[in-house]
Amino acid sequence: KVSPAAFPNSAMMAMDREAALEGGDPVGSGPVVVASFNDRRSWDLPDGWRGNIAADGSAMLRLPEGMTHLPERAFSGCTSLTSITLPSTLTSVGYEAFQKCCSLREVNLPDGLTSIGAQAFFCCRALTSIILPARLRSLGPFAFYDCTSLATASLLSELTSIEDSTFQKCSSLCDLALPAGLVDIGSVAFRSCAALSSVDLPAGLASVGSGAFSACSTLASIEFPPGLACLGAHAFQNCSSLVSVTFQAHLTCDLTCIGVEAFRGCSALASIDLPAGLLSIGHSSFSGCASLSRVVFPDTLASVGEEAFLGCLLANRRVTLPDSAAIGACAFHHATTIVQLPPARMRAQERLFTLFKTCLVHARLRRWLVRAAHRVYALGGPGFKAAEESYVIAGAAQQQQQQQKQQQQQQ
Structure with a gap:
């Protein structure tokens, strides 16, 4: 039996000093054995050992067969431990072990x-690699947090959930195999895994948590399964190498909402086809995606959040929104694009198209005031009336009336 905190910080105050040994084999079954491994770098604990042990400077350790549970903090802070052999009978590893x-x-x-x-x-x-066994059903949060040398993680297990921050800051992780039965990926589970260039999401995945893959700076592509129902806030924020985001368009997708800032700062993303069934695009979801030149909106879209496409050039492209879409403030702020508003849309939030060169096409628009704009271009459809510090975008009938008023004032 190895008790909780048996090896904390590679030292422990012995309750039974007479059992302390210097460099010899641990013997007997006293409550505590304290061993200073100055000359010996490897220890095998005998089968049936029942004492507590604290190791000072130990490098390699083999735990005896018959042990089923390794308690919390058992080897916490053992800075010299390089290798450990766990018994085949072990079923659980405790908190901070x-x-x-x-x-x-x-x-x-x-x-x-x-x-x-x-x-x-x-x-x-x-730690450079880890293989999670097939029977593993529970993996706690922060389990491999900040394991900066971990390059390979094979999760070929019965896991259905990866908890929050499980692999966060594993900056060398480049080879990741997720379990086939995975349903949920927790918040910031793989945040700042800078070497992760690709990941295959299993078919049954339903939820990607907040910030799950944020700051994975070499992640180049991602394909979402049709059963995905939740794409959390910041999920792929600042994935600066992400060029391809794919929803399986030929299948029905359960996703109804893209979370706040989900793809913010994905500066290499050039094109995206949003899935059928999508209802809302969250605040700043694609803000700062400077290379984004093509977006296909589904007919089911009901709302576009504030600053959703702020700073997305969408250059020389026509963006067509469905009739039902409500558009938040600054949704296309700093955009240079042609935006086709639905004929039923008569109102939109302030600063919707302010700054830079934005083109507007709308069949039924009667009046729109855009303050502090640099330039507004009319490409067919309605007319535009410009004042020095503001632009009034008017329908053809109203524009004619305004022109007549101007002529009368000049006379």
Whole structure:
């Protein structure tokens, strides 16, 4: 039996000092054995051992067969531990069991393991790969947080959920295999995984949490399964290499809302076809996507949030919105595009098209005041009346009336 905090910070105050050994094999079954491994770098604990052990400077350790649970903080802070062999009988690893074991390079998880606690391998910065066994059903939040050398993670397990921050800041992670039965990816689960260039989302995935893949700066493409129902806020924010976002258009998609700032700052994204069934685009969802030149909106779209496409050039393209869409303030702020508003749309929020060169085409618009605009172009349809500091965009009939008033004033 290894008790909680058996190896904290590679040292422990012994309750039974007479059991302390210097460099010798641990013997007996006393409550505590304290071993200073100055000359010996490897230890095998004998089968049936029942004492607590604190290791000072240990490098390699083999735990005895028969152990089923490794308690919380058992090896927390063991900075010299490089390798550990876990028994085949082990079924659970406790909270913070290997936290900040900064030299731990290798750990083989037994096939019968079903649970890994929160922060179990937190900040194990020398760990290079991990294979989660097939029977694993629970993986706690922050389990591999800040494992900066972790390059390969095979999650070939029974996991249905990846908890919050599980692999956050694993900056070397480049090879990721997600379990086939995965349903939910938690908040910031893979945030700042800078080496992750691709990821295959399983067919049954229903939810991508807030910031789940944010700041994955080399992620180049992502394809969403048709069953995806939730795309959280900031989910792919600042994925600066993301060039392809694909929804399986030939299948019915359950997604109804794109979260706030979901793709904000994805500066390489050039084109996107939004899925049928989508109802709303959140605040700043595509803000700062400077390369975005093509967006296809579904007929089901009901609202476009504030600043949704702020700074998206959409150069030389016509954006057509469905009849039902409500448009938030500054939705196309700093845009240079032709925007086709639906004939039924008679009102829109302030500063909708302000600044830079924006073209407007609207069959039934009667009056629109756009303040502090640089230039407004009329490309067919309604006429435009310009004042020095503002532009009044008027329908053809109203424009004719205004022209007549001007002529009368000049006379």
